[in-house]
Amino acid sequence: MLPDTLSRPAAITVDEYRARREALMAxxxxxxxxxxxGGALKTRSNDSEYPFRQQSDFYYLTGILEPDALLLLLPGRDSGQSVVFCQDRDATLEAWTGRRLGASGVLAEHGVDQAFENAERETRLPGLLEGRTRLYLPLGEPEAMAIAEDALADAQAGRRRGKPALEAWFDSRELIHAQRLIKSPAELALLRHACRISARAHRRAMRACTPGLFEYQLQAELEHEFVWQGGSGPAYSTIVGGGANACVLHYIENSAVLEENALVLIDAGAEFDLYAGDITRTFPVAGRFNEAQRALYDVVLGAQERAVAAIAPGATLADIHAGVVEDLTRGLIELGLLSGDVQARIDDDSYRRFYLHSTSHWLGLDVHDVGTYRLDEQTPRPLAPGMVVTVEPGLYIPEDDDIPAAYRGIGLRIEDNVAVTATGGEVLTSEVPKQVEEIEALMVNK
Structure with a gap:
């Protein structure tokens, strides 16, 4: 019998994309x-290309999925404030690679004010930029900088004819990313769906896991579920680390055999309509935790649950991370992996031998989504409704001689995705178990 499929959430509407552009121009x-x-196609080898993935800021403002596009926002322009340049219609190329929107399709389907095909870009762009004195663009991005340099040359020539001068360049990303930080109800629906797909994939991998499989075989289970449920695939490179491989934070080789007495750490999430899920679970390959594994797991789980409970408007990720560091350090001392006073081991960074990363990051169109974590150098950004974060403490025990043998080479991380609400936090990834008893029940009763 084929597995069931989840019902798809509604796509983001043309009106919402238009409202985003208008809010930005304001x-x-x-x-x-x-x-x-927009994004461009990238060559994988010879004449083979990587699957195209649209540039996130461009997609956030247009919903257009074709490569080689360009958006201009021109506030106050009488003949249209939003202008898109897009791929040319070409019957021969479309026979090979599929339909292109063309200018008429962009206008009909995406609600911008004007659209032109790229064949017209060189001649039309100078006129669109003429008289504009402040240029916002992603500084350092080659295509945008080339346009900016041409605009500067045109402005200098125009200045001699009495035209307004180009006064300054600014990085556009600060404004766009501040807006992207707060998710709309439609975005939250897509994130919930990406997280549900991701959770199903993790449950599937837990059920499939058995000693003797290769890590890549669990990767196949995960990624099959992503695509079966309508996702484009993984939102980032899938991590399946058995045994000591789990201590390598970005381990993606996924090539080792899963040993009977080891744990396996899976960090994997689905991408759906470009929105990302990002879940980590750690569980025993054979379905049962041993005493040392359970002891370490309980430390991480306790820290993770307290951090999730702390998500609320006004809280800061800096404070939540500090609480996790305190919980993990206390647990390491209780297990004999550190000694002395909790605060002393925090102050001298001893805990960082076992916990190398931060507890949280933003989540959205990008896995490590955009938006600053501080209002200034001294002030952490308070959480607000509509933000979505990960909560992912971990412990990574090296295989060093001074470590008790029972703990050597154990890597653990537990990660959930949480949307900030008016009253607290909504865990978007609760469908995949993290309690020891729930994990063991799922794996034993396959």
Whole structure:
């Protein structure tokens, strides 16, 4: 019998994309223009390309999935404030690679004010930029910088004819990313769906796991579920680390045999309509934790549950991380992996031998989503409704001689995705178990 499929959430509407552009333009000063390039195809080898993935800022403002596009936002322009350049219609190329929207399709399907095909870009772009004195673009991005340099040359030539001068360049990403940090109800629905798909994949991998499988075989179970449920695939490189491989934070080889007495750490998430899930679970290959594994797991789980409970408006990720560090350090001392006073081991960074990373990051269109974590150098950003974060403490015990043998080479991480609500946090990834008894029951009763 084929597995069931989840019902799909509604796509983000044209009206919402239009509202995003309008909100962004409302924050631009008089005389400004913003340039937002889309993504380009990238060669994998010879004439084979990587699957195309749209640039996130461009997608956030347009919903357009084709490569080689460009968005201009021109506040106050009478003949249209949003202009898109897109791929040319080409019957021969479309026979090989599929339909292209063309200018008429962009106008009909994506609600921008004007659209032109790329064949017209060179001739039309100078006129669109003429008279604009402040240029917002992703600084350092090659295509955008080339446009900016041409705009500067045109402005200098125009200045001699009495035209307004180009006064300054600004990085567009600060404004766009501040807006992306707060997710709309439609975005939250897509994130919930990406997380549900991810949770199903993790449950599937737990049920499939058995000693003697290769790590890549669990990867196959995960990624099959992602695509079966309508996702584009993994939102990032899938991590399946058995035994000591789990102590390598970005282990992606996934090539080792899963040993009977080991744990396996899986960090994997589905991408759905470009929105990402990001879940980590750690469980015993044979379905039962041994005493040392359980002791370490309980330390991480306790820290993770307290951190999840702390998610609320006004809380900060810095404070939540500090609480996790305290919980993990206390647990390491109780297990004999550290000694002395908890605060002393925090102050001298001894805990960092076993816990190397932060507890949380933003989640959205990008796995490590955009938005600053501080309002300034001294002030952490308070959480607010609509933000989505990960909560992912871990412990990674090296195989060193001074470590008790029972703990050597154990890597553990537990990660959930949490949306900040008006009153607290909504765990989007609760469908995949993390309690010891629930994990063992799922794995034993396959």
């Amino acid at each position: 924050n631009l000063p008089e005389g400004a223009v913003m340039i937002v390039p």
